[in-house]
Each structure stands twice: as C-alpha cells, then as structure tokens.
Amino acid sequence: MIKESVFKSFDSTNELESVLADKIAGQLQDAVDSRGKASLIVSGGSTPLKLFQLLSKKAIDWSEVYITLADERWVESDEKDSNERLVRENLLQNRAANAKFRGLKNMFATPEQGCAMTSESLANFPRPFDVVVLGMGTDGHTCSWFPCSKELDNALTSKELCAAVNPTTAPHPRITLTQDAILASRQIYLHLVGEAKLTVYKKALLNENVKEMPIRAVLAQRKAPVDVFYSA
Numbered sequence: 001m002i003k004e005s006v007f008k009s010f011d012s013t014n015e016l017e018s019v020l021a022d023k024i025a026g027q028l029q030d031a032v033d034s035r036g037k038a039s040l041i042v043s044g045g046s047t048p049l050k051l052f053q054l055l056s057k058k059a060i061d062w063s064e065v066y067i068t069l070a071d072e073r074w075v076e077s078d079e080k081d082s083n084e085r086l087v088r089e090n091l092l093q094n095r096a097a098n099a100k101f102r103g104l105k106n107m108f109a110t111p112e113q114g115c116a117m118t119s120e121s122l123a124n125f126p127r128p129f130d131v132v133v134l135g136m137g138t139d140g141h142t143c144s145w146f147p148c149s150k151e152l153d154n155a156l157t158s159k160e161l162c163a164a165v166n167p168t169t170a171p172h173p174r175i176t177l178t179q180d181a182i183l184a185s186r187q188i189y190l191h192l193v194g195e196a197k198l199t200v201y202k203k204a205l206l207n208e209n210v211k212e213m214p215i216r217a218v219l220a221q222r223k224a225p226v227d228v229f230y231s232a
C-alpha cells in the first residue's frame with residue numbers, strides 16, 4: 001500500500017506556480033536562517049519555466065543558496081535541450097542571479113565518464129537537500145530514471161550521488177541524481193501540469209512495479225515528505 005503524498009490541486013497554473021514559489025522561497029530562507037546555507041534541486045523540461053521566473057524574483061538570501069539539477073541531458077550547456085540553459089535563463093536571473101549554481105554536465109564525452117567529477121563538484125552542497133522540485137514524464141520517469149533504460153536499476157539502487165542513463169525513448173544520454181540522493185531531502189515537490197500527467201500519476205499509484213513507473217521510487221517511500229502540486 002502506497003503512503004499517501006500530500007496532493008494539492010490548483011484551478012490554474014498561475015495559482016500553482018505562485019503558491020509553490022512562495023513555499024520554496026520560504027523553506028530556502030528558513031534553511032539559511034537556521035543552518036547558514038540552503039540547497040535547491042530543480043528539474044528541467046518544459047514544466048518549471050514559469051515557476052523559475054517567479055522564484056528568481058523572491059527576496060531571499062540567494063548568495064547562500066546552492067542550486068543544481070535533478071538530471072541533465074549530456075549536451076553542451078548552451079544548446080536548446082540543456083536543462084542548465086533553462087535554469088540559467090529563467091532561474092539564475094533577477095535576485096537569484098547570485099545563487100551558487102553547479103551544472104551536472106562537464107567536459108567529458110559521456111555521462112559515464114563525467115559522473116565522478118560531477119559528484120565531486122556537488123560535494124559541498126548542504127545535505128540533506130532542503131528543497132527538491134521534480135517533474136514527471138508521461139512514461140512515468142522522474143529525474144532521468146527512464147523505464148526504458150538498462151541503467152534504471154543502478155539509478156535506483158546506487159549509493160553514489162549521480163548515475164549515467166541512456167534512454168531509448170528520449171533523446172540524449174543523461175546524467176541523473178540517484179534515488180538515494182533524491183530521497184535524502186527535507187522536502188520534495190512533484191510539479192505536474194496537464195491531465196495527461198494526472199492520469200500517469202494515478203497509474204503510478206496503482207502500478208507497484210517501480211521499473212515500469214519509476215516515479216514510484218519517490219511516491220512509495222517514507223524517507224522524505226512529498227507534496228504533489230497539480231494543475232490541469
């Protein structure tokens with residue numbers, strides 16, 4: 001039986017993004033106030049664009065906030081498919097311009113070769129992570145835990161921070177934070193927009209096979225609190 005996540009449904013994406021941006025900003029500032037620094041892990045793809053823009057304007061102590069990605073496509077950071085590019089253009093702007101950002105992509109040719117260096121570059125991030133914002137694909141993947149990939153098992157069982165993934169149903173080799181890394185977090189948000197995502201989310205609650213629905217690795221666990229923010 002899956003533990004119920006907190007599920008919040010909003011009438012509009014605007015309302016969702018506004019509430020979520022406020023929550024994240026509040027939790028990051030609380031972390032800075034109580035521990036001197038904060039960590040924020042964000043996802044890429046199309047869903048979080050507006051959320052990033054709102055968040056970038058929040059008046060918090062961004063210079064003490066460490067930001068990285070839950071996953072990255074192994075492409076140059078100025079290419080259109082780069083999650084880093086999305087973060088640089090939309091989140092690391094305005095007041096958030098002086099946050100401490102580390103991307104996951106490095107100069108190695110493949111994520112397999114680059115993984116160790118990426119893990120090292122995240123070594124000074126405050127752990128447990130303070131806030132993690134995840135997305136979900138319509139195949140049930142979150143981070144780059146793709147059900148189609150032969151590396152899924154490693155991403156879900158490895159005790160390392162990062163893992164390489166080569167999806168067969170999505171473009172680009174990937175680097176992803178592992179399940180172990182993601183679940184060592186004070187707060188996880190799952191940001192879902194659109195009825196297709198709601199259908200997949202409901203399917204994931206019923207399908208006990210995490211290999212078919214990797215999002216279950218986040219939903220069916222008791223280590224980290226998960227709040228689902230949904231709008232059609």
Ligand SMILES: O=C1O[C@H](COP(=O)(O)O)[C@@H](O)[C@H](O)[C@H]1O
Nearest residue numbers: 043044045046047071135136137
């Ligand atoms: O490829 C990815 O997909 C998921 C979902 O993306 P969306 O475009 O449907 O929002 C995303 O969470 C992940 O970070 C990204 O690399």
